[in-house]
Amino acid sequence: MAPAVTSLRKERDLKAREELILDHARRLLAEKGFQAWNMEQLAVAVEYSKGTLYQHFSSKEDLVLAVASRILNLRADLFEQAASFKGSTREQGRAIGLASCVFAHRHPDFFHIEMMLKSASFWEKASPERKEAHARAGARCWRTLYNIIVSAIALGDMPRLPWSAEHATMALISITIGSHVVGMEHNLRVFAGIDNPLLSVRLNQDLVCDGLGWKPLLHEHNYAATDQRIVSEIFPDAAAFLIPA
Amino acid sequence: MAPAVTSLRKERDLKAREELILDHARRLLAEKGFQAWNMEQLAVAVEYSKGTLYQHFSSKEDLVLAVASRILNLRADLFEQAASFKGSTREQGRAIGLASCVFAHRHPDFFHIEMMLKSASFWEKASPERKEAHARAGARCWRTLYNIIVSAIALGDMPRLPWSAEHATMALISITIGSHVVGMEHNLRVFAGIDNPLLSVRLNQDLVCDGLGWKPLLHEHNYAATDQRIVSEIFPDAAAFLIPA
DNA sequence: TGGATTTTTGACCGATGGTCATTTTATGAT
DNA sequence: ATCATAAAATGACCATCGGTCAAAAATCCA
Incomplete structure (x- = not known):
């Protein structure tokens, strides 16, 4: 022995x-x-x-999935840091929105990898352990945002109808992922004259938050000041691209 | 000769x-x-x-891109049909939203293929002609929605600030694509208790339209009646899944 | 030190995207 | 109908790559 x-x-x-x-x-x-x-x-x-x-690793796909999971856990780390921001629930949600931009800036390759994972064959060739690990990492991100939204509803910051907390979470995740995917599209960027895709991501997140009636609404609060606080307290090294001159 | x-x-x-x-x-x-x-x-x-x-076809990737373009043109066809709906600009936008669901229902394989295209190597191995054809098909979809939003702004249905018509278009495309991508995720669906992903797509589109201030807002108009009209006039064979019992 | 055990290695295999010399077919003049 | 020429279809062949496994190397322990 x-x-x-x-x-x-x-x-x-x-x-x-x-x-x-x-x-x-x-x-x-x-x-x-x-x-x-x-x-x-x-x-x-x-x-x-x-x-x-x-x-x-049991296959090339298994290896790539492991790479993706490692990066996804970094994303969850950023989300959890953001969720610790002291402020209104919408400000906390905004902090997560900024976190998703910090993440996209730090790991520009992630979305390409994540899109790759949507292709069918990956999940057949990857080992069960890696699949489970990836699901766990995704759930960490989901849960962080979900908890804030549950608080928002409980505190009355977000109206109850007609969406559940799960729906609201899904809406925000959808707009974030969708904006990143669309922002990756080079044609669309030049076609739509969008020079800074991360700015569009944030604007789109604002639209959905307003659509959800998440108080205080965009026009009811000075969110530029909130952004300043979030950046200085949580993402000090990301100020350069999060706060445009 | x-x-x-x-x-x-x-x-x-x-x-x-x-x-x-x-x-x-x-x-x-x-x-x-x-x-x-x-x-x-x-x-x-x-x-x-x-x-x-x-x-x-110059390569397997070239072939797959051609398949994708053909389906994407069907999507553009549906969008253009939807845009012919007679009603307010938001109702026309809603018709396009429904069209995207009709499309997803008729061509459930499309989003998998489209995700595949995001993987880098496709664009290197595809021929320039196919790439251009695909960009044209995408532009058809984009333009159809864009034109309606331009009308909405011109008619005062949508406020001017702080987004351009291009931004508003991108926001709606982003929520649509993002919702479909997230809806594909099996884990998330069971986790969030979402049984009908297409319903979520439409709800999310509503959230963004409301966020854009696109009048009449969701609570200002009976959109269930609009849906009935859209379905009966434009997608009569899709009534079963677009109008839940 | 030496034999047993574990770990590493790279030659090898089958499968596959892509090529091209050869074969087959179509064409049009006689 | 026949034949010469051009065009098109074919599938044997090549290079590459993911994955395996028997042999070699390294490690361990008595």
Whole structure:
């Protein structure tokens, strides 16, 4: 029987190697997409053999899903930080909106990867553990926003009818994802004269919040000041692109 | 020199064969996604050889893009039909919203294909002509909605500030695409207790229209009656799922 | 130190997108 | 009808890549 201490070290080394693989895989995904690189190249990059890669991941798709989950957890981290903002429920919701922009700015490759995951074959080839991990990461994001909306309804900041808290959450997530997807479209951007897609994301979030009747409405409050506070208290290093000159 | 009459017939035959290929490719895409079928299988299905397929399409990606464009043009057709609805500008916008649901119901495979197109490598491997054709089809959808919103602003149905007609168009397209993408997510649907995703799409569209201040607002008008008219006048065969019992 | 166990490796396999020399078919003049 | 020429269809073939596994290397422990 092996001593516990060495087996612990092994586990740590294994974990570190997995991180190394994920780092390089992410870089390749960002640089080349999914098809334009192969497992052999990744093996060379991390200085292990192809066979070793397959001890960590059951398929190329499984590996990509792991990359996506890691980034999605960073998104959830940002959301949870944002949710700690002290202010009205709508201000907290706004903080999450800003968090989604900070995230998009820090991880511009994420949405491409996430779109890739919508393609059918990924979920067939990925291992159950990774699928579950990804669902957990997604649920973290969802829950953070959902909790704020439940508070908003409880406090009377948002009217009850005719949508449930779940519907309201889904609406805000939908406008955020949709705006990012549309903002990625190069044609549409030049066609619609949209130079800063992240600004559009925020504007669209405002529209939905107003549509939900989430008080105080856009015209009832100085949200530029709120933005200043959010940025300085939670995302100080993101001021440059969140607060336009 | 070949007589003009035979060359015309050839062109017609060629076009017919391309349609045949596209039909089968679409079926395979719907049944198996992108990876789980190959060009040889498609060749057998259409009873031509693989080489002949490559006289029509420069790559598998090019072929899939052509499938997507054909469906996207059907979407534009529906939008243009909807835009002919006689009523207030918001009612016309609503008709387009319903059209997007009719489309999603008739072509449930489209969004999977469209998500696939977001993956980088497609655009590198597709031919310039197909890329342009796809952009044109997308622009048709965009323009139809845009024109209505321009009218709405001109007529005073929608306030001017702080969004341009382009922004408003983008917001509505974003909520529509985003809602469909989120609605596709099986986890989220069970998590949020959303049984009918198309209903959520419409509700979310309403939220954005209200957020834009598009008159008459949801609570100022009986839109259930409008829906009845839209369905009976424009989408009579879609009544079953557009108007819940 | 040496034998047992675990881990790593890369040659190898099957499948697939894409090519192109060869074969087949269509055409039109005689 | 026949034939020469041009056009089109074909499928054998190639290179590539995801994934496997027997052999080699490294590690461990008595």
